Amino acid sequence: xxxxxxxxxxxxxxxxxxxxxxxxxxxxxxxxxxxxxxxxxxxxxxxxxxxxxxxxxxxxxxxxxxxxxxxxxxxxxxxxxxxxxxxxxxxxxxxxxxxxxxxxxxxxxxxxxxxxxxxxxxxx
Numbered sequence: 441x442x443x444x445x446x447x448x449x450x451x452x453x454x455x456x457x458x459x460x461x462x463x464x465x466x467x468x469x470x471x472x473x474x475x476x477x478x479x480x481x482x483x484x485x486x487x488x489x490x491x492x493x494x495x496x497x498x499x500x501x502x503x504x505x506x507x508x509x510x511x512x513x514x515x516x517x518x519x520x521x522x523x524x525x526x527x528x529x530x531x532x533x534x535x536x537x538x539x540x541x542x543x544x545x546x547x548x549x550x551x552x553x554x555x556x557x558x559x560x561x562x563x564x
Contacts (some may be wrong), residue, residue, distance in 0.1 A: 442470070443467070443469075443470050447470075448466075448467050448470075448481070449485070449496075449508040450464060451467045451470065451491055452465075452564055453466050454494070454500070455467070455491065455498060458500075458507060459498070460498050460500070460507055460509040461496055461509065462494050462495060464491060465493045465494055465496065466494050466504060467491050467492070467493050468473070468492050468493060468494060468533075468559045469491070470489055470490070470491050470492070471489065471490050471548055471549075471550075471554065472487075472488075472489055472490075472548070473488065473489065473490045473546050473547065473548035474486065474487055474488070474523070474526070474546065474548070475499050475500065475501065475506060475508065475544065475545070475546055476490060476523055476528075476545040476547065476549045477506060478543075478545075483523075483545070486501045486502075486505075486506045487501065487502050487507070487548065488500050488501040488502050489545065490548065490554070492554075492557060492558075492561070494513065494535055495511055495512065496511050496533065497509075497510045497512060497515065497561075498509075498510075498511060499544075499546065508544055510531065510533055510544070512558070512561040512562050512564075513530070513534050514534070515531055515533055515558065515562050516532045516534055516541065516550050517531070517532040517550065518530070518531055518532075518558050518559060518562070519532070520551065520552075521545065523545060523547040524547075525546070526547035526548075527547065527548070527549070527551040527552075528545060528546055528547035528548065528551060529545075529546060529548075529551050529554070529555050529558075530543050530544065530545045531543065531544045531546075531558075555560060
């Protein structure tokens with residue numbers, strides 16, 4: 441992990457303040473990524489960081505406007521994809537309030553390693 445102990449502590453504090461992670465959750469890994477938010481028929485690119493905690497997959501945008509926090513147990517599917525020329529993956533979860541599937545698309549380097557990481561977390 442490239443995170444220093446200080447950076448890890450700072451991220452944990454931020455996630456807890458934003459209510460994106462539980463009080464006893466801990467950051468395990470971090471990677472820079474882009475989130476592609478669907479707006480009607482277009483996709484809006486949002487730069488930020490993916491944080492892998494013990495319990496959750498969390499995306500924090502650079503300015504803190506577009507944040508996503510998903511418990512691993514709620515991830516229904518992880519599929520490989522490309523976003524333009526960038527390797528990426530798509531997470532599918534079931535939104536219990538709307539009773540339908542919701543998809544989140546991310547682009548990042550070394551996606552296969554991160555998809556494997558997510559799959560291990562989902563299945564543990």
